[in-house]
Amino acid sequence: MPRTWEKIASEDPIYNAEDYFADALYQIVTEQVLYQSDLRQRTSYEVIRRHIRDFREALALSKLELVINDDYRYCAAIPRDTRKQPLSLQETLLILVLRKMYHERISRGELEQGQAVIEIEELKTAFRELTHRELPSGAGEIKELVAKMKRFGMAKAVPVQEGSLQPFDITVLPGIVDLVNEAAINRLGAFVGAQLEVEESDDDTELDDETP
Structure with a gap:
């Protein structure tokens, strides 16, 4: 004890x-x-x-x-055990996207003191490409999502350099490596694959309905 x-x-x-x-x-x-x-x-x-x-x-x-x-x-x-977190699908996908972006920055040697700084538009683009979904268009809504990531010790909004046109940057923190492992990144790929299959199935159904 x-x-x-x-x-x-x-x-x-x-x-x-x-x-x-x-x-x-x-x-x-x-x-x-x-x-x-x-x-x-x-x-x-x-x-x-x-x-x-x-x-x-x-x-x-x-x-x-x-x-x-x-x-x-x-x-x-x-x-030690898998536990359910009170996260929405959007929040879960955002965590996985941030983890993948952090992994890519490590591979390219682009970390600063273990942190990866990401611009808002860069995050929006990566989220769209990796999930086939959209993040909120407003910076305020994105900042609210990032604030939840901060509570988990994964990411935070930080001030931008003088002259920048965006309201803030997102810093992905090094603790995300311990909180979200490589297997979780692979699950992101599996999710996107499943989504594409559903979309293709829906497209096929629409074509069948239109066939005389």
């Missing part, structure tokens, strides 16, 4: 209050990925990084695996 947070805190010369540990556990469970670069998450990240074994044991009680990435300085709580 994991030791109590009170006992662990008493042995830490910096984070010597029980609340640091309880807050860190709550934050990683609810947000999935904590980044040292995020000021709001930094304390919890540091607490977990200093006590990996204790947090690994605590998360295991909820069937979560603790992943530590020292290259890009984040920690993640990954479900």
Whole structure:
């Protein structure tokens, strides 16, 4: 059994209050990925990084695996079992598209500190080509979708460089690699293939109906 947070805190010369540990556990469970670069998450990240074994044991009680990435300085709580997330089809497809785009940026060596910066129109085009569906046309609606990705530690909207004509860019965060694996990317291809079969079947049905 994991030791109590009170006992662990008493042995830490910096984070010597029980609340640091309880807050860190709550934050990683609810947000999935904590980044040292995020000021709001930094304390919890540091607490977990200093006590990996204790947090690994605590998360295991909820069937979560603790992943530590020292290259890009984040920690993640990954479900061991497949769990249903309250996501719409559009949100699910967006996650898979972002993961595929991140994979492509890795292959081309185009990451900046582990992050991939994507323009709105670039995302719209990739989403259309990969899913045969459309993202919302309004930037505000897309920003709302990206905000949900941020809650999962996968992506976030960021300010654009001066002179840009678009309201924001999308940064895909490195934690998406641990949250969405290669098998999930393959499922995107399977989904699109199934969609095309349905569309072709519908086209054939329409032709049959028009045949005298």
